[in-house]
Structures are given as structure tokens and as C-alpha cells.
Amino acid sequence: MIKAKAWALRKHFDGFPKDGDFELKEEQLPALKDGEVLLEAVFLSVDPYMRPYSRVRMKEGDVMIGTQVAKVVESRNSSFAVGSYLVSRCGWRTHSISDGKDLTPLLSDWPENIPKSLALGTLGMPGLTALYGLMEVCEIKAGETVLVNAAAGAVGSVVGQIAKIKGCKVIGCAGSDEKIAYLKEIGFDEVFNYKTVSSLEDALKKASPDGYDCLFENVGGHFSSVAIPQMKTFGRIAVCGSISLYNDTTPQTGPYVQPHMIFKQLRMEGFLVHRWEHKNVESLKQLMAWVKEGKLKYSEHITTGFDKMPAAFMGMLKGDNIGKAIVKV
Ligand SMILES: NC(=O)c1ccc[n+]([C@@H]2O[C@H](COP(=O)([O-])OP(=O)(O)OC[C@H]3O[C@@H](n4cnc5c(N)ncnc54)[C@H](OP(=O)(O)O)[C@@H]3O)[C@@H](O)[C@H]2O)c1
Known part of the structure; x- marks a missing residue:
């Protein structure tokens, strides 16, 4: 027993x-x-x-x-x-x-x-989430600019590295200077600490003055409201998570994003990693290969x-x- x-x-x-x-x-x-x-x-x-x-x-x-x-x-x-x-x-x-x-x-x-x-x-559910969100939802292409928040976390750190492997420019933000140093170490192009910048809007503009092709959204709420107006025309937003809202007892309210969605012809799509479960074995092999090659650090x-x-x-x-x-x- x-x-x-x-x-x-x-x-x-x-x-x-x-x-x-x-x-x-x-x-x-x-x-x-x-x-x-x-x-x-x-x-x-x-x-x-x-x-x-x-x-x-x-x-x-x-x-x-x-x-x-x-x-x-x-x-x-x-x-x-x-x-x-x-x-x-x-x-x-x-x-x-x-x-x-x-x-x-x-x-x-x-x-x-x-x-x-x-x-x-990295070689499990969070790694697969990063891969599917980028490849299936954002459909990233080499040369595009990708923004990811909660970038030093389980999903975010893999998002940034896969986007780099695929030839994108990557901007990440996270909540401590130690995390920012880690993001630089693993190859992010531009990084900032969202807790210490004086203006989130200015930090996003400075990191990519031309705007963003893709947003890998882990945080939601206020961050989204500020980031979405900075998307490029035909930008894609993969809504993976909204951790800034999970502990709310009363729902947060807008600003609302619809006008930006319309005039920039943006596509925003929520997803759950399980949608592509049928591809998991081949995807895990790909993630493992990148880890072995040293291209995907953990x-x-x-x-x-x-x-x-x-x-x-x-x-x-x-x-x-x-x-x-x-x-x-
Ligand atoms: N759709 C799916 O299938 C799927 C699958 C897995 C995960 N997810 C989602 O993906 C996101 C990341 O998950 P994870 O497993 O990789 O977690 P994680 O990033 O390893 O850990 C959570 C991080 O969120 C950040 N955070 C917490 N409260 C925040 C706030 N109010 N504003 C901004 N950042 C905040 C913290 O980092 P900072 O120090 O940077 O604040 C924390 O380290 C979550 O939203 C999760 O729900 C979705």
C-alpha cells in the first residue's frame, strides 16, 4: 500500500x-x-x-x-x-x-x-504553444517583426528564440532587469522592463519605430490596448494568454481595439495548444533538434x-x- x-x-x-x-x-x-x-x-x-x-x-x-x-x-x-x-x-x-x-x-x-x-x-506543452502560436496562428515570415510579452517565461522565451530561428526581428518585454539580461543573452533584438519604463507606448515605439507584424499575446489587458495601435497593416495577433486578468475579481474595461483592427486590417485569433495535438510528436522532435543544436536555450x-x-x-x-x-x- x-x-x-x-x-x-x-x-x-x-x-x-x-x-x-x-x-x-x-x-x-x-x-x-x-x-x-x-x-x-x-x-x-x-x-x-x-x-x-x-x-x-x-x-x-x-x-x-x-x-x-x-x-x-x-x-x-x-x-x-x-x-x-x-x-x-x-x-x-x-x-x-x-x-x-x-x-x-x-x-x-x-x-x-x-x-x-x-x-x-521547452520540450513540452509550453514549447509546443510557442511553436503553434507562431507558425499556425501568426504564420510568421522571415524579415517580420514579432513582439512577445511575458517574454522571459516558459512560453515567451521559446517564442522569441523560434522567431529568431525563422529569421524575424524579436522584441520582448518582461518584469525585471535580470529577465531583460536573460532575454539579451538568448538573442532577443530589443528588450525592455515593462515595470520600469516611464511609458509603455514610448518603449514599444522606440523598440520598433515601424511597428509590429505579429504580437504573441501572453499578458492581455492594458498591454494589448497599448500594443495593438502599433501593429502594422495586416498584422496578426496570437492570443495565447491574458495573465494580467487571471486574478481580477471585477473585469477590467477598455480602451477598445476595434477601430485599429478595422483600419489596419488586423487578424486576432485565440488558440489552445491542444488544437494541433496530432502534430505533437513531430513538433517535439523539431524542438528537441533545436535544443541539441544549441539554437533553443532553456x-x-x-x-x-x-x-x-x-x-x-x-x-x-x-x-x-x-x-x-x-x-x-
Ligand atoms: N493558449 C494556450 O494553449 C496556452 C498554453 C500555455 C500557456 N498559455 C498562456 O501563456 C502565458 C504564459 O504562460 P507561461 O506558462 O509561459 O508562464 P510564464 O511566462 O512562465 O510565467 C508567468 C509570467 O507572467 C508574467 N506576469 C504575471 N502577471 C503579470 C501581469 N499582471 N502583467 C504582465 N506580466 C505578468 C510574469 O513575468 P514578468 O516578470 O515578466 O511579469 C510571470 O513570470 C499565460 O498567459 C498562459 O496562460 C496559453
Whole structure:
């Protein structure tokens, strides 16, 4: 018998999450049945989507949703060998039992020198989000100018680097000088700290006086209102996230963007990474190839200890992370 630990949503978040909204539970796991595997969490992901999804997908008392890289510690399923690693969507749990249906094995030739935690970041859902948002939604072309916000995060840092690989000029902004230094290091052309510039509008104009062909939108709200008027004619906006709105208790209001959309003939499209799930294996191989070639660099903000899951989640929402926010058990 295994005693698993799990973090549950004790109380729905009201505004920014608080320690008291989470509750650590113990679960007694039964013996495995035929076709099942026992998983042990090695790395867990904390992601922005957990904040808005908690409201629509969870009720109080449910275990927090989320993915993890897990190790198979016992198996009664011939598709999953003991000792193998995979990505599981079992939530914030130290141990879990699966019938194998919701499990994604890591790429078969995963190199020893590449951390398996990247399967939750650059070589996982956030990396795929960056790739699909740029290639499928923005349809970037060499020579274009791409703007990305939350640029030093899990998605944003990959967006900027793929756009550079594809021959674009990349402008990124983030919320600390340390993040700005990191963005320069990984090849962004122009960067600024949105928290310290005196005018966001002037900073965007200075970074690209001719405007922007593509906006990879991770933040939304005020940023969008200021950036959209600076799009070029026929510009494309990939609405990936709106983290500046996730903790609002009352909705923010305009300025409204429709006149700019019309007169500049802009295209704005929201998307979820799962739309292109059928392409994931080939896309992950592409991301892995870039990582191996040194063209796609990664950074991780690792918090150690399953007991620190809520702190790591809240820290990520506040902007503590450079690259992907991960919890190592
Ligand atoms: N559509 C999809 O399928 C999909 C998939 C994955 C992620 N997403 C979205 O993509 C965005 C980035 O996700 P991620 O996993 O890469 O997270 P992340 O960027 O690694 O972490 C979140 C970052 O957001 C920034 N932030 C927080 N509050 C902000 C605010 N009020 N204004 C501006 N920036 C703020 C912080 O960086 P600073 O220090 O720079 O403020 C923080 O580090 C999120 O909006 C997420 O919901 C969408």
C-alpha cells in the first residue's frame, strides 16, 4: 500500500491565490489491477492556466489540476516498463495509479544530458504553444517583426528564440532587469522592463519605430490596448494568454481595439495548444533538434519539495521565474 500526498483546492481563489486556499491531503492507493501502472512524481509543473481553469474545471476539495514527469515504479501494463518516464496529467500528486490512457511517454531517444523536466517546458506543452502560436496562428515570415510579452517565461522565451530561428526581428518585454539580461543573452533584438519604463507606448515605439507584424499575446489587458495601435497593416495577433486578468475579481474595461483592427486590417485569433495535438510528436522532435543544436536555450526556475507546490504556483504568478517554473519532488 502506498500513501500518496496530494494538494487540493480547499477554497476557490478570490483574487490572488493565498496559502489558505490549498490543502495537503493523504490518499491511500489500492493495489494495482491488470493494465494499471503506479507512478511516482519526479517533476511537477505550475502553470498560469491553473488559475482560470480552477474556476471552470474544479470544485472545492478537488486535487489541483496539472501535469508532471513521473517514473513508473510498478507496472501491470506491458506498454509501460518499470523505470520509464512519462508525462501524466494526474494533478498535484506524489503518487498515482493510471490505466495508461492519459500518459505520454517521453521521446524515445531523450538524451541523458537533457533534463527530463524539459518535458514540462521547452520540450513540452509550453514549447509546443510557442511553436503553434507562431507558425499556425501568426504564420510568421522571415524579415517580420514579432513582439512577445511575458517574454522571459516558459512560453515567451521559446517564442522569441523560434522567431529568431525563422529569421524575424524579436522584441520582448518582461518584469525585471535580470529577465531583460536573460532575454539579451538568448538573442532577443530589443528588450525592455515593462515595470520600469516611464511609458509603455514610448518603449514599444522606440523598440520598433515601424511597428509590429505579429504580437504573441501572453499578458492581455492594458498591454494589448497599448500594443495593438502599433501593429502594422495586416498584422496578426496570437492570443495565447491574458495573465494580467487571471486574478481580477471585477473585469477590467477598455480602451477598445476595434477601430485599429478595422483600419489596419488586423487578424486576432485565440488558440489552445491542444488544437494541433496530432502534430505533437513531430513538433517535439523539431524542438528537441533545436535544443541539441544549441539554437533553443532553456532556463528553469526549480523549487524543491512537494510541500512547496502552492508557494511555487503563487511565485510563478508573481513573476519569480526565468523560464519554466518547476517543482522537483
Ligand atoms: N493558449 C494556450 O494553449 C496556452 C498554453 C500555455 C500557456 N498559455 C498562456 O501563456 C502565458 C504564459 O504562460 P507561461 O506558462 O509561459 O508562464 P510564464 O511566462 O512562465 O510565467 C508567468 C509570467 O507572467 C508574467 N506576469 C504575471 N502577471 C503579470 C501581469 N499582471 N502583467 C504582465 N506580466 C505578468 C510574469 O513575468 P514578468 O516578470 O515578466 O511579469 C510571470 O513570470 C499565460 O498567459 C498562459 O496562460 C496559453
